[in-house]
Amino acid sequence: MMRTRPLKVALLGCGVVGSEVARIMTTHAEDLAARVGAPVELAGVAVRRPSKVREGIDPSLITTDATALVKRGDIDVVVEVIGGIEPARSLITTAFEHGASVVSANKALLAQDGAALHAAAEEHGRDLYYEAAVAGAIPLIRPLRESLAGDKINRVMGIVNGTTNFILDKMDTTGAGYQEALDEATALGYAEADPTADVEGFDAAAKAAILAGIAFHSRVRLDDVYREGMTEVTAADFASAKQMGCTIKLLAICERAADGESVTARVHPAMIPLSHPLASVRGAYNAVFVEADAAGQLMFYGPGAGGSPTASAVLGDLVAVCRNKLAESTGPGESAYAQLPVSPMGEVVTRYHISLDVADKPGVLAQVATVFAEHGVSIDTVRQQGKDGEASLVVVTHRASDASLSGTVEALRNLDTVRGVASIMRVEGE
Structure with missing residues (x-):
C-alpha cells in the first residue's frame, strides 16, 4: 500500500x-x-x-x-x-x-x-x-560500502576527473600540447574558466580521500592525500610512454600496505600499460579499478560529471x-573501525620513469648508475640519445620507495654531468 x-x-x-x-x-x-x-x-x-x-x-x-x-x-x-x-x-x-x-x-x-x-x-x-x-553517475560508493562489505579491498585506482582525462587523452591521440588541449576542453565546457581544482589534482584528491575511507574502513582526510597536478606533463612524456607501450593518466590511487597495517592515498600523473583497462578510458569519462581478495578485479566505468x-x-x-x-530505519553510516593510519608518500613503492638531460661524453651513464645503486634503486632499462654534446637519458626503475627515488633525484641534480631532470613519472598498473 x-x-x-x-x-x-x-x-x-x-x-x-x-x-x-x-x-x-x-x-x-x-x-x-x-x-x-x-x-x-x-x-x-x-x-x-x-x-x-x-x-x-x-x-x-x-x-x-x-x-x-x-x-x-x-x-x-x-x-x-x-x-x-x-x-x-x-x-x-x-x-x-x-x-x-x-x-x-x-x-x-x-x-x-x-x-x-x-x-x-x-x-x-x-x-x-x-x-x-x-x-x-557511476555506482561506486554503494558497491564499496555495501556490495563489497564482506570482502577485503586492497586497492582502488582510477580516473575520477573527466576534465583531466579529456586533456590527457587529447595530448595522447593528437599530439597536442598541454595548453592547446586545455583550451579545447575549456571551449567544449569540460574545463572551468579557472581549471586549478581539476588540473592540479585537488578535485581528485578529495574523491580519493572519500574512496580510501570507505574501502579501508578508516578515516582518511583530504590532508592525508598526496597530490601532484598534471600541468607539467609534456608531449615528450607521451612519446616516452608510447615507446614503453604505455599512456599517461591522472590517477587517484588508494591502497593497503603489504603488511596490512597502514594505507596510502595519492593523486598524480602516471604511466600505465596500454593493456590495462584504465588506459582505454577516453574523453571526459571516469573509471575506477578495484582489487579485492574474494571479488578479484572489478571495473566501474561511465560519465563522471555533468548535470x-x-x-x-x-x-x-x-x-x-x-x-x-x-521503514523508520537508516542505511549504513561511517565504518572506521579499522583505524588504519595513513602512511606518508615516502613509503609508497612503485616503478619510476626518469628523463635526464646530460652531457654527451664517456662515463656519464656509469656516474648515473652509481647514484641509483647508492640509493638502493635498481635500474630496469636505460635509453640514451645524444647530439652535439648534449644527450637525453631515460631510466626506468624496478620497484622502489618514493623516499629512495627522491634521494636519488636530489643526488643526480648535484652531478656536474647532469644538466637537468626533465621529468619524473611513476609507472603504475603492472
Whole structure:
C-alpha cells in the first residue's frame, strides 16, 4: 500500500545539477512514488539569485533563506548540491537537528569533515548519502560500502576527473600540447574558466580521500592525500610512454600496505600499460579499478560529471533515503573501525620513469648508475640519445620507495654531468 502523505524534499542549490534533480523529480514523479512507496514532493528550493528564471520549477518554491528551509519541521530529506565548505556544512548539520536526512554531492566537504557529518547524522538518527560526490553517475560508493562489505579491498585506482582525462587523452591521440588541449576542453565546457581544482589534482584528491575511507574502513582526510597536478606533463612524456607501450593518466590511487597495517592515498600523473583497462578510458569519462581478495578485479566505468549523470546518482540516493524514512530505519553510516593510519608518500613503492638531460661524453651513464645503486634503486632499462654534446637519458626503475627515488633525484641534480631532470613519472598498473 502506498502512503498518501508525500515525503518532502528541500533542494539546496539549483545550478547545473540541482536543476536536473528538480526536473527528474517532476517528470518522473509517478515512477519515483512507485519505487519509494510514497509520493516524493519538492517542497522548497534555496538559491542565491531568485530572479533567475528556472524552467519547470514553481516560483513559489524558490527562497534565498536556506537555513529557514532546512529548519522546517515537515522536511524529510535535504538534497545539498551547492558545494563548498560553508554554508553547506552548517546547513547539513542543521537539517539533521531538525529531523531531515541528507543527500549530498559535496566531495570537498565530505573529504574534509566527513567524520563529523557522519557523527551528526548518527546522533540524530538520520541518513547521510553521497553517491554523487565521486565519479558522477557511476555506482561506486554503494558497491564499496555495501556490495563489497564482506570482502577485503586492497586497492582502488582510477580516473575520477573527466576534465583531466579529456586533456590527457587529447595530448595522447593528437599530439597536442598541454595548453592547446586545455583550451579545447575549456571551449567544449569540460574545463572551468579557472581549471586549478581539476588540473592540479585537488578535485581528485578529495574523491580519493572519500574512496580510501570507505574501502579501508578508516578515516582518511583530504590532508592525508598526496597530490601532484598534471600541468607539467609534456608531449615528450607521451612519446616516452608510447615507446614503453604505455599512456599517461591522472590517477587517484588508494591502497593497503603489504603488511596490512597502514594505507596510502595519492593523486598524480602516471604511466600505465596500454593493456590495462584504465588506459582505454577516453574523453571526459571516469573509471575506477578495484582489487579485492574474494571479488578479484572489478571495473566501474561511465560519465563522471555533468548535470544529468550527477543528478542520476543524487536521485538514486534520494530513493534509498526515502525508503529508509518509510521503514523508520537508516542505511549504513561511517565504518572506521579499522583505524588504519595513513602512511606518508615516502613509503609508497612503485616503478619510476626518469628523463635526464646530460652531457654527451664517456662515463656519464656509469656516474648515473652509481647514484641509483647508492640509493638502493635498481635500474630496469636505460635509453640514451645524444647530439652535439648534449644527450637525453631515460631510466626506468624496478620497484622502489618514493623516499629512495627522491634521494636519488636530489643526488643526480648535484652531478656536474647532469644538466637537468626533465621529468619524473611513476609507472603504475603492472
